[in-house]
Amino acid sequence: MEDLPGIVITGASGRMGQMLIKTVVDSDKARLVGVVERAGHDWVGRDVGEAMGGAALGVTVTDQPLDAFAKAQAVIDFTAPAATIEFAKLAAQARAVHVIGTTGMTNEDIAKLDPCARHAVIVRAGNMSLGVNLLTVLTRKVAEALDEDFDIEIIEAHHHHKVDAPSGTALMLGEAAAEGRGVKLADVADRGRDGITGARKRGDIGFTAIRGGDIVGEHDVLFAAAGERIVLRHLATDRSIFARGALKAALWGQDKKPGQYDMLDVLGL
Ligand SMILES: NC(=O)C1=CN([C@@H]2O[C@H](COP(=O)(O)OP(=O)(O)OC[C@H]3O[C@@H](n4cnc5c(N)ncnc54)[C@H](O)[C@@H]3O)[C@@H](O)[C@H]2O)C=CC1
Numbered sequence: 001m002e003d004l005p006g007i008v009i010t011g012a013s014g015r016m017g018q019m020l021i022k023t024v025v026d027s028d029k030a031r032l033v034g035v036v037e038r039a040g041h042d043w044v045g046r047d048v049g050e051a052m053g054g055a056a057l058g059v060t061v062t063d064q065p066l067d068a069f070a071k072a073q074a075v076i077d078f079t080a081p082a083a084t085i086e087f088a089k090l091a092a093q094a095r096a097v098h099v100i101g102t103t104g105m106t107n108e109d110i111a112k113l114d115p116c117a118r119h120a121v122i123v124r125a126g127n128m129s130l131g132v133n134l135l136t137v138l139t140r141k142v143a144e145a146l147d148e149d150f151d152i153e154i155i156e157a158h159h160h161h162k163v164d165a166p167s168g169t170a171l172m173l174g175e176a177a178a179e180g181r182g183v184k185l186a187d188v189a190d191r192g193r194d195g196i197t198g199a200r201k202r203g204d205i206g207f208t209a210i211r212g213g214d215i216v217g218e219h220d221v222l223f224a225a226a227g228e229r230i231v232l233r234h235l236a237t238d239r240s241i242f243a244r245g246a247l248k249a250a251l252w253g254q255d256k257k258p259g260q261y262d263m264l265d266v267l268g269l
């Protein structure tokens, strides 16, 4: 047990934090060595199992990430962009694999990961599930096969707590579609239609975000032409798919050279 990779979970009380804690505790391939919450959170100082409403796990929630990371082989981080950038610096200092599930990061945020990846392995993906990563491969292939007579639209739906749009997954799918078309997503993305928008521009990739209730995550990639439509769809019904993918990434990263990777690398897709 002692020689299994030690994992720290950040954002312990969050929807994904709690799912990740359960996934690591139930795994026979890793052990939970630390959990982090933001300073001032009422879980700090408590046993995380009890804070989650169950039996004690012998791991106390801390607001001192570096102390926790120093004891770990990997950090799994589904929090918020500003926190993730700080955690990347600390994970690099601790030489721990940093698995980043946080979405809503700007290009400037992402650039701040570059110096960290010189010292440690970073695996980052807007969606850690096998199904969505396979969908990105299919999306690229379909976009490659069709010309601009097919309008590409990405429609995503999430729970009403979600703070960023389009979702990280929608952007991954958009990148895949743009790659298939041989264009840059930044040049063709249409992300905010409202009012008199004018007719759709040929070649654009459109995004629509639905927010409501407890939807875990749904993504459609629509290829619409005159007389026919193709829809590629992924429906997530349980957050465990993201947590399992993140743990797989943390284990995969153990023997890799410092650098930035994604789930296509982890899954070999
Ligand atoms: N890549 C993927 O497969 C997936 C990514 N996500 C992303 O993960 C992120 C979190 O999602 P949820 O768990 O639903 O959100 P949430 O709001 O339930 O949890 C976020 C947690 O992070 C904590 N946090 C914020 N700042 C912190 C700091 N400085 N130090 C420590 N903890 C801090 C909050 O207190 C909270 O507990 C979002 O960006 C979401 O889009 C969610 C599901 C799957």
Ligand SMILES: O=C(O)C1=N[C@H](C(=O)O)C[C@H](O)C1
Residues within 6 Å of the ligand: 103, 126, 127, 158, 162, 166, 167, 168, 169, 170, 216, 217, 218, 236
């Ligand atoms: O915030 C969420 O919940 C999710 N976020 C990720 C995203 O932005 O795509 C992944 C998943 O869809 C759930």
